[in-house]
Amino acid sequence: MPSPAFTDIQLPAPVLKGRGAIGASDNRYELLSRVALDDGWSQEEQPPPRTEVSFDTSKSIIVQQTALDLPFRQSLNIYRGCEHGCAYCFARPTHAYWGLAPGLDFETKLIAKPDAPRLLTEALRKKSYKVAPLAIGTNTDPYQPIERSLGLMRQVLEVLRDFQHPVGITTKAALITRDLDILAPMAAQNLVRVAISVTTLDRDLARLLEPRAPTPARRIEAIRQLSDAGVPVAVFASPMIPGLNDHELEAILEAAAQAGARTASAILIRLPMEVAPLMEAWLREHRPQRAERVLSLIRQCREGQLYKAKPGERFRGTGPVADMIGQRLRLARTRYGLAAPAWELDCTRFAPPPTLGDQFTLFS
Structure with a gap:
């Protein structure tokens, strides 16, 4: 029997330690794709990819949001891509706009915005600027590992503090406690x-699902430190992945409440564009016996698809499975004292600080 042609033997997607994506994935805008094939010769083991950081020279930094189902109207992102490498990250497809792949590139080829503090300062000084809470961390994590060396998020916080500007921050990194000296005084002013x-809360699951993010225990401890410092903190039990982690919903909220969280929310997993095949590959590699069940439950929440971006439904899904998760969230919030309405930040304190050379008024 003749041996098959080497072009018929496709190599399995590589599973890299410390990385969430299975394989490199393609960029949806590329006309050509590459597939690794076995030619029968032994292959040398390749070193794991290193994290690379390049720099963005954007001319603006604040993004105005128009989607009605978002709880904020303007946002700011300091980094493109995220080294945490969460397999499920809905932001992965944005990397394609830069000619990069939403898979491995998203977590290894990062783009930082070194001009973010200056651009923010210029934006807040414009006479046309209208004050509204600024959301940070809605796309990629501002406290991902490279922030430890670059310190851009801290510089942005210093600008917001000096302008007395309200800000909402979302992160899964314990590094945020580094900035308690800024956050605590701002919290005292409701900013x-x-x-x-x-x-x-399962460390082993987190290590595979969010390979370079802090452990669950460190995140709960971050909630405790923020709360003890007077910073209002919520737990974001997201994404809820039916059949994989949704059974932990109540336990997550209980642990967060005991650590001092004031409110809680949860979002159903979102798998837009390239994220769906990446998440499916992750399931088949790390949870093969459960993969079909999880994918089926997700489809039951998305009208038979792995994702449906319908406004008003994309964050919670539809159908019995999604409804049950929503009901459990409501009950757990009440049980653990996390049902308080979202607090409103103070926009009335906003005041651009004087710059060098400004002449102070002699009369009030």
């Missing part, structure tokens, strides 16, 4: 709120 994302 800041923080949401800590806790997807699971």
